[in-house]
Amino acid sequence: MSLLKLSHVSAFYGPSQALFDVHLSIDEGEVLALMGRNGMGKTTTVKVICRMLHNRGGKVLFDGQDMAGMPSYRAARAGLGLVPEGRRCFPNLTVHENLIAAARPGPWDMRAVADLFPQLEERRSQMALSLSGGEQQMLAIGRALMTNPRLLVLDEATEGLAPVVRQEIWAAIARLKREGGMSLMVIDKSLRELRGIADSAVILDKGRSVWHGAIGELTSDVTDRHLGV
Numbered sequence: 001m002s003l004l005k006l007s008h009v010s011a012f013y014g015p016s017q018a019l020f021d022v023h024l025s026i027d028e029g030e031v032l033a034l035m036g037r038n039g040m041g042k043t044t045t046v047k048v049i050c051r052m053l054h055n056r057g058g059k060v061l062f063d064g065q066d067m068a069g070m071p072s073y074r075a076a077r078a079g080l081g082l083v084p085e086g087r088r089c090f091p092n093l094t095v096h097e098n099l100i101a102a103a104r105p106g107p108w109d110m111r112a113v114a115d116l117f118p119q120l121e122e123r124r125s126q127m128a129l130s131l132s133g134g135e136q137q138m139l140a141i142g143r144a145l146m147t148n149p150r151l152l153v154l155d156e157a158t159e160g161l162a163p164v165v166r167q168e169i170w171a172a173i174a175r176l177k178r179e180g181g182m183s184l185m186v187i188d189k190s191l192r193e194l195r196g197i198a199d200s201a202v203i204l205d206k207g208r209s210v211w212h213g214a215i216g217e218l219t220s221d222v223t224d225r226h227l228g229v
Helices: 044-051 073-077 096-101 109-116 116-123 133-145 163-179 191-195 218-226
Strands: 006-012 016-026 031-035 057-062 080-083 151-155 183-187 200-205 206-213
Touching: 006 044, 016 031, 016 044, 016 200, 031 044, 031 191, 044 151, 044 183, 073 080, 080 133, 096 109, 109 116, 109 133, 116 133, 116 163, 133 151, 133 163, 163 183, 163 191, 200 218, 206 218
Parallel strands: 016 206, 031 183, 031 200, 080 151, 151 183
Antiparallel strands: 006 016, 006 057, 200 206
């Protein structure tokens, strides 16, 4: 049984429909790449999964449970962890305070996060506002890991970062996959990096799932048609 399954999902912002027919599924331990051009519905899909936006049609199942009407805090308690687009760290809290703000018991604790991102241990007493963009992204990932999720969703986790920092983030994601224990959904524009990490992919176009399959089956014809400029 899939850990997460979306079937025929539609969603609206007020009267404006943003998702029309989204299908995807993620198994335990699987890494899924959610892809598409800007404005095609990726972040809206993330909001539906994390229950920050409720689908008006279709079904969202997490570990077999229908999430209809579920508030976002209950989705988090069920095992959904989010690294949101734009990082959104708490600027006036320290690194340590950010990490423990929503922590739940499990293998991902302060020691494990510090092992993944040593910079955070070095700056544990600094305000998040004083961190570089790359350090804030590490903090956002560490904060999500401290909730000990079953599914970690990373929405544009390398966007706008310097190349050397991007590689650090990709190395951390690769380590999460290698060590297992959780499923990952990764939204990013770097097809080369996604090919090295993801098991499968779903492409969205105008709020619809238009392709899904193993990442190795993603051909240049498909990427040119749905991901090209």
